[in-house]
Amino acid sequence: MGRSRSTVNFLRIVMSTPLPRLGHPDLVFGLGLRTVHYTHILEEEPDIDWFEIISENYMDSQGRPRHVLNRIAERYPLVMHGVSLSIGSTDPLDHTYLKKLKKLAAEIKPHWVSDHLCWTGVAGKNTHDLLPMLLTEHSLNHVIERIRIVQDVLERRFVFENPSSYVGFTGSTLTEWEFLTRMAVEADCGLLLDVNNVYVSSRNHEFDPEEFIDAIPANRVVQIHLAGHTDCDTHLIDTHDHPVIDQVWDLYRKAVARCGPVSTLLEWDANIPPFPDLHAEVLKAKHQLRPESERVKEPGEDLAKTDSSSVPHPLHHNKVEVQ
C-alpha cells in the first residue's frame, strides 16, 4: 500500500533539511529589555550582545518606551517576542494586531519575531496567560493553518516557543514535542526552545525532558530561553524570578550539543536585579558550555526557589514616569 499524499509531503519537507537556525545568526547571549533598565542601558551602553523585547509593550507606544527602543535599536541587535498572538485559539486571528506587529517589525528590524505555542483567550476575552494546547491532529492542523496565514501576512518565518504548562488534557493524542516538531516542519516555522519550560513541564507532566530535547528538529531552533522557576513541592511554576538551576543548565548543554551554537536569552520578569547582575547571570551560559572539567559549581546553583504560593510569571508591563 502506498503512502498517503500528506505523508509523502511531510517526508519531503523533513528530507529537505533547513540551514542551522533557519539561517538566522547566532546573536550569542542576550537579555530581555525591561523598563527598570532603560536608564542604565542608555547611559552606560553595556556590552551585552542583544536584546529581546516584548512586542506588545512597543507596538502602540508613542511615549518613552518607544523612544528608548528606537535608541537601543540603533546600538544593539533586537528580536521581538510576543505574548498575545494566541496562535492556538479558536477565535479568528486578530488582523489589527498582526498589522501592528508587522509595522513594528518593519520599523525596528528585529532578526526574528516570536510568540508562544498556546492560546491566550477565547470568545473575545484575553486572559493574558499562555494557556496549554489540546494536543490532537485537529489542533495541529488548526495551528499550522494559522501559522501559514501569520507568515503570509508578516512576510517572514515566525518562531514559536514551547510554554510551561500545568495541566494536560485527556483528549490529547500527541506529545508536546511531536506536536512542536510536526508544526515546525509542516508550517515551515522556527522554534524558540525554552529549556526551563521543558524542565518545568517535564516535572509537571512527568516525562523525560531529554526525550523532548532529542526529538525537536534541531535546525529549526532559532533561539533558546533560560529562566529560573519556583519549586512548589507538588509542581513547578515558571516564575522568571530566580537563577537558572543545574538541571536546566544540563538541558541547555544538551540542546546546544544538538542544535549547535544558538542565540541564548535569560528571562527575568519579577524582582528584577540591577542590570550588571543580570548580565553576569546570562554570561554564566558561556561558562556552562565549557567542558565539565573547567566548570566551577557555585553553592546553591542546583536549588530552585521554593514557595508554595507562587503564580506563573507576570506578563511585563511598562512603568509610568510622572512628576
Next chain:
Amino acid sequence: MKHNDLDRVQRWMHAVITHPDGIVAGADADKARELLDAGAGNLESIVTRSTHLTAAERLAIYGNAYYSRLIDCTGEVFPVLKRTLGEEVFNGFVFGYLQNYPSTSYTLHHLGRNFVGYLSETRPEDAQWSDFLIDLARLEWEIYDVFDGPGLEEKESFEFESLLEIDPARWLNLRFKTAPCLRLLTTKYPVNNHYTLVRGTDEAIEIPFPGPEPENIAISRRDYVVRRYHLSLPQYVLLTELQKGEPLGIALESCADAAQNDPSINLEHDLTNWFSYWSSEQSFFENISGESESQFS
C-alpha cells in the same frame, strides 16, 4: 469519554479558570457544563491529574494566576488609589471590575480603561467618598494614558514669540492646536494634591481622604515624563475652549465670564503670563493657525 473538541475545551477551560468562586464552582456552573458536562466531580475526564495534584488543583494554578496577575497589573495603573484604599480593598474593587469588564484587548495597556466607568456604575448613592475615589481613578488613568500616548517630543516646539510676530488684529481669530497629550480635568475633590502628597509620603503613614474642594487640572507630557498642573477656573475654561477648536476670541469670552467673580485675576495682565508659561512648558500647544488654517510655527 475523552474530550477532543478544541473549541469546546478552550471555552470550557476559560469558563472554569476565570470563575470568581474558583475551579470547583466554575466546573459546576451552567456555563461550563453546557460546554463539557463534567462538573467538579468528574474533572479528570477532561484534565489529567499528576502524581501529586488533582485535575482541580492543576486548573487552580491557572485560576489563581488569572485574577492575581490582572489585579497586580491594574494596581500598577492606579498605584495611588491602591495605596489610598489599602491593598485588600483595592483588590476587591478590581476583582469585581475584572468580572464585569474582562480584558478583550491584545495589550495590558487597555486593561484599566473601563475602571473609572465601573467605579461610577457601582457608586453607592449615599457615599460621598466614592466621588473622591472616582476622581482619583480618573486622574491616574489620564496619567497612565498620557505617558505612552502621542506627544510633542519629536515635533518642533511652539514658541510664545511666534504669537507675538502675528498682527494683533488677527489674534482673536487664531486657533490653537493643543498638544495631543494635553488632558483637562475638573474634579470634585483635590486629587492632584492628594496624588502629590501620597507619592511624597512614606508608605507606612496613612493619609486621610481629603474633604471636597473642586480642582482643575491639566495633565500633559514633556521629555516623555508626565507633568501635572493646577489650573484656576478661568485657565481651565480658556484651555478647554481652545482644545475644542474655538478661536481665541470666543475662548477669551468664556474665560472672562469665568474670571468675573475672582478678584485675584487681572486678565489683561495674566493672559500674557499664562500663554508665556504654557508655551515655555512645551506641553500645551502644538501650533496656532489663522482662519486660513496656515500654520505659524
